[in-house]
Amino acid sequence: MHDIVDTAVEAGSFKTLAAALTAANLVGTLRGAGPFTVFAPTDEAFAKLPAGTVEALLADIPKLTAILTYHVVAGAVMAADVVKMDGQSAQTVNGASLKISTTGGVKLNGTTSVVKTDISCTNGVIHVIDSVLLPA
Template structure:
């Protein structure tokens, strides 16, 4: 579900602005589900590939609503060499599912509301720490929110610049 950017931030903003102004023949982003919105954005190809590998397409295309903390491709590129390739292997499907569901909050939570939550629980079951600095900059577990409130028919996307890793399960 679901992680850098100066050049990429501009690209993402331009891309989403372009999607909003796209021809009237296409459905608006708010009429597309979360997976369709991500798939139609060139900067989320790694995320979409991971969602498919984790067999989470059906869930994220479902009724929801969900809030996806969506790492863009540049966020995945920041992972140590070989990490993404290993996560995409079938034998690591459960770990990939845990990472992706850690990027999903239940409900469609706007940026205005998400900053009030502080420690919301993710679909994965662990919490994320949301902080806002004096300048209004929002971080989630230290990842910068670079674009907020991208609408989808079954939720909302907040773009982040880092892949969030859930805490290791306690034995």
């Protein structure tokens, strides 16, 4: 078993996320003791953003950091825990909250679907999501 960063890199479908974490200098943090819960957007999720968005974010490190830390919750929150949180919110590392719904599958902020759950890592867990979460 690997840490969150190595697990994501090894999966092969999080190249954009890995590049963004590197640009924002968050790799060391997500290799730390944790535990962390990461809602990880795939490369396909990043591709849904308007053209030029990823490049603009990679050039705006404070904004990129705010977006990336919006995908992280302190502690290891497994799918069974998330299901019990219907209608509640989870505090993210960036300070903003994610609204959780379990109607028709787990959704974050009403539109982002969790498509794969409980990828265990040495320092937490990854849940795969189908779009990039943007803080208000």
